[in-house]
Amino acid sequence: MPEETEQRYDPAAIEPKWQQRWAADPALYAAEPASCGKPKYYVLEMLPYPSGQLHMGHVRNYSIGDALARHMWMRGYNVMHPMGWDAFGLPAENAALKNHVPPRQWTLANIAGMKRQFGRLGMGFDWATELTTCLPDYYRWNQWFFLRMFEKGLAYRKKSKVNWCPECATVLANEQVVDGCCWRHETTIVEQRDLVQWFLRITAYAQELLDGLDKLEGWPEKVRTMQRNWIGRSQGTEVDFFLEEQGPGSRVQGSGKTRIRVFTTRVDTIFGATSVQLAPQHALVAAFTAADAALKAQVDELIDQQKKAREAGDLGAIEKHGVPTGRFAINPYNGARVPIWVANYILADYGTGAIMSVPGHDERDFEFASKYGLPIVEVIRPVHKIEAAQPLPFLSEEGVLVNSGDYNGLTCTEAQMKLQEAATRGAFGEPKITFRLKDWGVSRQRYWGTPIPMVYCESHCQGDGPLPVPGEQLPVLLPEQIEITQQGGSPLARVPEFVNTTCPKCGGPARRETDTMDTFVDSSWYFYRYTDAKNGNAPFDSATAQYWFPIDQYIGGVEHAILHLIYSRFWTRVMRDLGLIVNDEPARRLFTQGMVIKDGHKMSKSKGNVVSPDDMVARYGADAARTYSLFAAPPDRDLDWQEDGVAGVSRFLARVWRLTTRYAPLARAGRGQQAEAPAGLSLKLLRKLHQTIAKITLDFEGRWHFNTCIAAIMELVNEIQAADAQLAAGDVPPPVVLELLRSLVLLLAPFAPHLVAELWEELGEESSVLRAPWPASDPELAKENELEVPVQINGKLVTVVRVAADADAMTLEAAALDDEKVQSRIAEKTVVRVIVVPRKLVNLVVK
RNA sequence: GCGGAAGUGGUGAAAUGGCAAACACACUAGCCUUAGGAGCUAGCGCCCAAAAAGCUUGCGGGUUCAAGUCCCGCCUUCCGCACCA
Numbered sequence: 002m003p004e005e006t007e008q009r010y011d012p013a014a015i016e017p018k019w020q021q022r023w024a025a026d027p028a029l030y031a032a033e034p035a036s037c038g039k040p041k042y043y044v045l046e047m048l049p050y051p052s053g054q055l056h057m058g059h060v061r062n063y064s065i066g067d068a069l070a071r072h073m074w075m076r077g078y079n080v081m082h083p084m085g086w087d088a089f090g091l092p093a094e095n096a097a098l099k100n101h102v103p104p105r106q107w108t109l110a111n112i113a114g115m116k117r118q119f120g121r122l123g124m125g126f127d128w129a130t131e132l133t134t135c136l137p138d139y140y141r142w143n144q145w146f147f148l149r150m151f152e153k154g155l156a157y158r159k160k161s162k163v164n165w166c167p168e169c170a171t172v173l174a175n176e177q178v179v180d181g182c183c184w185r186h187e188t189t190i191v192e193q194r195d196l197v198q199w200f201l202r203i204t205a206y207a208q209e210l211l212d213g214l215d216k217l218e219g220w221p222e223k224v225r226t227m228q229r230n231w232i233g234r235s236q237g238t239e240v241d242f243f244l245e246e247q248g249p250g251s252r253v254q255g256s257g258k259t260r261i262r263v264f265t266t267r268v269d270t271i272f273g274a275t276s277v278q279l280a281p282q283h284a285l286v287a288a289f290t291a292a293d294a295a296l297k298a299q300v301d302e303l304i305d306q307q308k309k310a311r312e313a314g315d316l317g318a319i320e321k322h323g324v325p326t327g328r329f330a331i332n333p334y335n336g337a338r339v340p341i342w343v344a345n346y347i348l349a350d351y352g353t354g355a356i357m358s359v360p361g362h363d364e365r366d367f368e369f370a371s372k373y374g375l376p377i378v379e380v381i382r383p384v385h386k387i388e389a390a391q392p393l394p395f396l397s398e399e400g401v402l403v404n405s406g407d408y409n410g411l412t413c414t415e416a417q418m419k420l421q422e423a424a425t426r427g428a429f430g431e432p433k434i435t436f437r438l439k440d441w442g443v444s445r446q447r448y449w450g451t452p453i454p455m456v457y458c459e460s461h462c463q464g465d466g467p468l469p470v471p472g473e474q475l476p477v478l479l480p481e482q483i484e485i486t487q488q489g490g491s492p493l494a495r496v497p498e499f500v501n502t503t504c505p506k507c508g509g510p511a512r513r514e515t516d517t518m519d520t521f522v523d524s525s526w527y528f529y530r531y532t533d534a535k536n537g538n539a540p541f542d543s544a545t546a547q548y549w550f551p552i553d554q555y556i557g558g559v560e561h562a563i564l565h566l567i568y569s570r571f572w573t574r575v576m577r578d579l580g581l582i583v584n585d586e587p588a589r590r591l592f593t594q595g596m597v598i599k600d601g602h603k604m605s606k607s608k609g610n611v612v613s614p615d616d617m618v619a620r621y622g623a624d625a626a627r628t629y630s631l632f633a634a635p636p637d638r639d640l641d642w643q644e645d646g647v648a649g650v651s652r653f654l655a656r657v658w659r660l661t662t663r664y665a666p667l668a669r670a671g672r673g674q675q676a677e678a679p680a681g682l683s684l685k686l687l688r689k690l691h692q693t694i695a696k697i698t699l700d701f702e703g704r705w706h707f708n709t710c711i712a713a714i715m716e717l718v719n720e721i722q723a724a725d726a727q728l729a730a731g732d733v734p735p736p737v738v739l740e741l742l743r744s745l746v747l748l749l750a751p752f753a754p755h756l757v758a759e760l761w762e763e764l765g766e767e768s769s770v771l772r773a774p775w776p777a778s779d780p781e782l783a784k785e786n787e788l789e790v791p792v793q794i795n796g797k798l799v800t801v802v803r804v805a806a807d808a809d810a811m812t813l814e815a816a817a818l819d820d821e822k823v824q825s826r827i828a829e830k831t832v833v834r835v836i837v838v839p840r841k842l843v844n845l846v847v848k
Numbered sequence: 849g850c851g852g853a854a855g856u857g858g859u860g861a862a863a864u865g866g867c868a869a870a871c872a873c874a875c876u877a878g879c880c881u882u883a884g885g886a887g888c889u890a891g892c893g894c895c896c897a898a899a900a901a902g903c904u905u906g907c908g909g910g911u912u913c914a915a916g917u918c919c920c921g922c923c924u925u926c927c928g929c930a931c932c933a
Contacts (some may be wrong), residue, residue, distance in 0.1 A: 009884085009886075221852095222852070222853095223851090223852050223853070223927085223928080224852095226851055226852055226928080226929095227851085227852080227927095227928055227929075229851090230850085230851070230928070230929045230930085231928090231929075233929085233930095233932070235932070235933085237933080263933080264932095264933065265933060266932095266933065267933085278933090316930080316931070318931090319931070321931075346931050346933095347931090347933080348931090348932070348933090351932050351933075352932070352933060353933095355933095356933045357933085358933090359933095363933075364849090364931085365931050365933080366933085368931090369931095435932080435933090437929095437932060559927080559928090562928080563928085620885085621885090632860090632871085632872075633860055633861080633872090634860070634861070635861090638853095638854090638861095639926090640860085641859085641860055641861095643859075643860065643873070643874095645859090645860095645872095645873050645874070646859095646860065646872070646873055648873085648885065649872055649873055650872080651885085652885090652886085652887095653872085655886085655887095656887090659887090706862095708860095708861075708862085708871085708872095709861095709862065709863095709870085709871075711871080711872095712861090712862075712870065712871035712872075713870090713871080714871095715871055715872075716870080716871070719871090722888090725888090789867080790866095790867090791866075791867040792867095793866085793867085793913085793914070795913080795914090796912095796913065796914045797914095798867055800867095801867065833913095834913065835913090836866095836913045836914075838866065841866050842866045842867080842914085844866080844913050844914060845913090846913050
């Protein structure tokens with residue numbers, strides 16, 4: 002019944018008004034101290050990199066988290082919902098290079114802009130604990146942690162092959178190399194270089210990080226699997242082959258002084274080894290080639306092939322080449338003499354860099370042996386085909402040994418154990434577990450990062466290696482005035498005031514470490530800092546962290562499934578072993594939201610399909626943009642951004658606004674009035690309401706299908722709309738109208754906070770909607786008294802019958818058999834069986 | 849090759865083993881109007897002129913009274929890992 006005076010829903014007026022009010026009330030989104038007595042709930046979305054612009058992926062991520070936080074506030078929890086900035090990193094330097102703006106200035110300006118955007122979206126963050134990783138009061142604790150790790154031997158230096166991106170002019174972690182290219186420059190091939198680097202000993206926690214995954218039931222299976230693969234545990238045996246002495250008469254088992262240690266997961270096949278294969282970079286190969294120029298040339302070629310394949314990222318596709326060294330190795334189990342080859346598909350940095358080649362029972366070895374005419378020996382047969390030879394290679398571990406001396410007839414598993422025992426006894430091998438996970442290289446030859454707090458004495462203590470900066474000298478400040486150039490190497494090395502210092506031990510001249518830390522360091526522990534963000538004496542207070550941790554719900558993109566999340570799990574364990582915290586894992590539950598897609602592609606500048614959150618807010622309002630981002634798909638799936646859909650949600654919100662403002666006076670009149678037992682239309686509306694409350698409450702408890710939650714609210718609103726005329730005529734008593742509208746607003750509160758605040762006030766409420774209890778569903782009111790129950794004949798739908806909701810099986814069966822359509826279909830047939838599921842269905846099996 | 853996820857109308861999607869397509873978009877028709885990116889009503893999977901009937905959840909089998917859902921085999925797409933010994 003549109004009145005002539007009726008106005009229109011105007012988010013552009015409503016939203017800024019409430020944003021101002023919220024900004025003026027710092028307690029609104031603030032966490033309370035542990036003493037508040039409420040159960041705690043820590044909901045965290047991954048902190049953004051301050052690129053300058055929020056994108057739709059952010060809107061989605063933070064809409065999910067904000068909805069959850071608001072819901073938990075209304076459920077009476079003490080909610081922590083913080084926000085910060087992952088503010089170190091390369092883009093700031095690139096911007097400096099391009100626009101001649103200092104990285105700090107560029108970064109802080111971006112933060113200010115994005116913070117404004119967050120405000121315009123109405124996100125409920127507690128800005129009092131905001132942290133910015135590029136500021137000294139944060140990064141000093143990176144340095145502090147680094148020193149603790151150095152003390153414990155968890156931070157160390159080693160020369161190593163590193164990935165070098167010519168575009169970034171810096172070293173990349175293995176994790177930052179994607180298909181042989183830089184993760185930021187997807188077409189730039191990464192080169193290999195030798196540099197002395199700082200490493201964090203994450204491998205010391207490899208087994209624990211792996212075992213911990215089994216207990217992380219609140220994490221997506223996909224993420225757990227990806228981490229398992231990344232850690233890459235492999236259980237096997239190391240065995241020493243003996244290098245045959247040069248010269249005649251020296252083929253004596255065990256006589257060798259030189260041992261070639263190989264790693265194998267299939268020691269049971271060792272009697273089938275017909276060669277030993279070394280990585281081209283294996284130390285022994287260098288010894289062989291030293292005196293053999295021809296061999297050296299061949300090996301260099303193999304090295305080159307491997308390097309090229311590695312750079313191209315398709316090591317898996319390398320064509321197998323090998324060269325014989327002319328040397329022989331002795332199998333310690335049977336004294337067999339096998340040739341030693343060098344092959345381009347053997348990697349120096351996995352296992353021992355050497356393998357035994359068993360062409361009978363390994364596909365790669367088979368391919369290699371076939372190509373070079375090496376013997377292929379069968380040593381395993383399937384149990385049930387013990388008599389007959391198999392086509393080789395036979396790969397299964399379900400078999401028994403043949404041609405294996407004393408071990409013949411054993412199953413593979415038995416043989417593995419016995420062979421391991423023999424190796425240990427004979428001191429030529431042992432059981433061994435290998436991991437694919439490598440130590441974390443944290444050195445970066447960049448400016449915009451945390452300075453590594455180490456110095457190198459150039460006088461008396463020169464021989465002592467790197468020396469830690471004393472704790473009281475922290476932070477080692479990043480110099481502000483610096484020219485960013487594209488030259489390689491560390492920019493800090495060109496700042497004498499930074500580099501030149503005094504030795505903490507002898508007071509003589511010394512040089513500072515000029516590398517900075519990987520930005521993944523910043524994000525490995527930031528969520529602890531939120532609990533005590535202003536602490537100047539420690540990274541955080543342990544008791545406070547113990548109250549808040551683990552994080553109850555962590556939310557972010559699946560692109561962080563490996564790097565950020567495995568480093569965070571590592572850092573948490575280090576902090577635990579330092580006695581700072583008691584939890585093993587940072588987050589109890591992890592949620593990975595899907596990507597935002599448009600026109601079939603991820604939004605990106607290069608595809609030209611970017612939708613700006615600012616535009617959406619300007620056109621439809623923040624509530625519509627946020628609600629759409631939750632309505633268009635379940636949050637874990639990819640979301641297809643369709644602007645018509647945003648417009649649709651906006652119309653829905655307008656409808657809510659119209660209905661609520663239209664009947665708010667009526668509702669307010671119902672305040673304090675005694676409600677009669679509802680009947681007729683009132684009962685119908687209240688029933689729908691309580692069904693909706695039940696559905697949404699349940700979804701917030703784990704399933705998180707906010708799309709169907711919002712759809713359920715739409716159904717409720719449609720039903721109220723359908724009663725418009727009766728409402729206008731006063732057919733529904735004011736207390737019922739009050740309950741309907743009040744609950745409707747509460748249900749919508751996690752999704753459309755501005756509209757809800759406006760309507761909440763319209764309904765005469767004075768405190769924040771966040772302090773109002775979440776509505777409870779009354780099961781009596783939610784109950785239907787009549788149901789339509791489908792009737793099937795032989796599993797095919799024939800009709801529906803209308804019965805009382807509590808009709809028992811007999812009543813339901815009778816009603817079904819009584820139906821005309823059913824009657825005509827079962828005439829002249831025999832009902833063999835009747836399946837009755839009360840409330841659900843009747844199925845007649847007839848012949 | 850290994851591992852994970854997905855495949856349903858014109859579109860986004862919904863469905864504790866129990867009426868497939870809720871909710872929304874788009875579209876069609878009607879109404880209304882202070883003409884707005886408005887509002888209200890109705891229709892809208894396929895087949896058919898229409899109704900009735902029939903058909904329909906990537907393909908092929910199976911379990912079950914009953915399968916989009918469970919099991920087996922395949923196809924396709926996306927994601928992660930990969931000569932890892």
